[in-house]
Amino acid sequence: MTDQKPLLELINLSKSYVSASENINPLRDINIKIYKGQFIAVVGRSGSGKTTLLNVMAGLDKPTSGDILINGSNITAMDENSLTEIRRTTIGFIFQSFGLLPLLSAFENVELPLRISGVEHGERSNRTKEALDIVGLNPRSNHRPYELSGGEQQRVSIARAIVTKPAIILADEPTGELDSTNAKSIFGLFKDMVVEQGMTIIAATHDSSLLSMADEVKEIRNGGLYEVQSEDQRYR
Secondary structure (H helix, E strand, C coil), X not given: CCCCCCCEEEEEEEEEEEECCXXXXXXXXXXXXXXXXXXXXXXXXXXXXXXXXXXXXCCCCCCCEEEEEECCEEHXXXXXXXXXXXXXXXXXXXXXXCCCCCCCCHHHHHHHHHHHCCCCHHHHHHHHHHHHHHCCCHHHCCCCHHHCCHHHHHHHHHHHHHCCCCCEEEEECCCCCCCHHHHHHHHHHHHHHHHHHCCEEEEECCCHHHHHHCCEEEEEECCEEEECCCCCCCCC
């Protein structure tokens, strides 16, 4: 991968804030390069800064210091309109809570980001069907969320995240509300999307049983980001 330019790069990135008169430093001088077609799992104890890291990567939260480069562009220097455009076109989000609109069908939930972006009807329909096909849910596309299992609902939320064809998928505890079978299935889907679609996925998780599917595992510990070897069980 050394011949590639990083898709996402964090340079000397730190984040701190004050809580109850105490200075909190969830991220300290983090440096990482992430390339197209990588599946990175981020682990760490509850409150270690996993969500903070993903929010900063997405431009949803500003770092205290350091730089974030996406395709070589420094998003820390961007105004809110430019950040919104990056989030709309380049980054897809998957959350622990599925966040589906209950009155819309699976198809309509997935289609919504394209509708908001003004994509014309024919292309919108084709891309929505393609996204649902990737997650294996086209046969359930007319069902509303309450008619779907938890695993199926998360697959709809994944389809919604990828329908805009983002370069980067950020997933925050995407299996947190799923049983072990569905959790393994979702991580297997992530692996397939990386291999078959060339997507780049960064997933924060507390579930150590899923980590073997990732290309690399990083641990947030005392504000730093460290590589975890397979025999290293500190994240358990």
